[in-house]
Amino acid sequence: MSEHDNGNNSEAEYHEQHHIVSPVTYAIILLILLVATATTVWASYIDLGEWHIAPGLTLFWNPVVALAIACTKMTFVVLFFMHIKYSRKLTKLTVISGLFIFLVLIGMTLSDYFSRAWGRW
């Protein structure tokens, strides 16, 4: 407890700026995450087929669905458990730029590996 009046004032301002997420919200997110976990296990036992985009290029739906569910779960954790939904723009931008750089890392590296003429030099 702060003994100073000013401390209490800044505390009031604090509550305006920092949203306190209610336990009900947390419980709903927990439920969503558990259901998503069950869904991803269930979906992994079903053959969701594949999409032949072009000769030699096939997209399998099972990993796509598994990763889509994982991304959904991550979004809920980041937005609510990690309070990003209620945070400042700077923090939001930091998170988004982090994801972007991660995708650049994966995307550029994979495109390099997949576009080389392996074994043909």
Place this chain on the structure above:
Amino acid sequence: MSDSPVMTHGAEAHHEHPSYQRHHFETVDQQFDATNFAMWLFLLTEVMFFGGLFMSYLLMRNWYYQAFVEGSHQLSIFWGTANTTVLIISSFTMAMAVWSAQMRRQRALLAFLGLTFILGTAFLGIKAIEWHEKWEKHHVPGLHQFSEQSFLNPKSDTEVWNEYHDKPLAPDMAQKTEEYFFLYFAMTGMHALHMVIGIGLLIYIFIRARTGAYTNGHFTFVENFGLYWHFVDIIWIFLFPLLYLISRY
């Protein structure tokens, strides 16, 4: 993040601060924002760190898909799902611990920190059971004579055979299962190391919370530790489908 008592600056224009506000910050808010932003920057470096592992995984999986499928069939869906559930619930209890600190409820804070500690430890316990099984089956790469028997001759591994009826792998592909298990141990191992560090910090926070720290309005450390804990949870959210759920049908 320390509670060093800084009361006044001595300069006449300054008002008194709460004891936890450090003198180089204008307001408590500014102090919170700076620390919180720094924590997120740290988490970005962690994203890059795990990103390298995920990158190697994607490449190896594309090159040696069959080895990854049959390697993955060696993992237990039951333990994997149980562990995912345990970790998600621990994230919830951690979020509730942050809420308790914000609401200045010391007993609730201690209870939720304790629950998070128990769930985190349970996660590591389950992980130890799984790792031990790999050790017994000689599926630890580079150690204890890695065995390709389950992949060259799937029928010899009755438990997995009864469930999946995997085709025998060609010797060069069977070799690559060691690659799968290398990534399995590197990724779950790195994740577990983060859990161990997290549990250590939880003990520290619990001890300090008992003396009333964090429930005096200054909960930045708990909030930022929560971010770390949720981040480790997110890593597992991706590890679980990538390592366990490859072609289970």
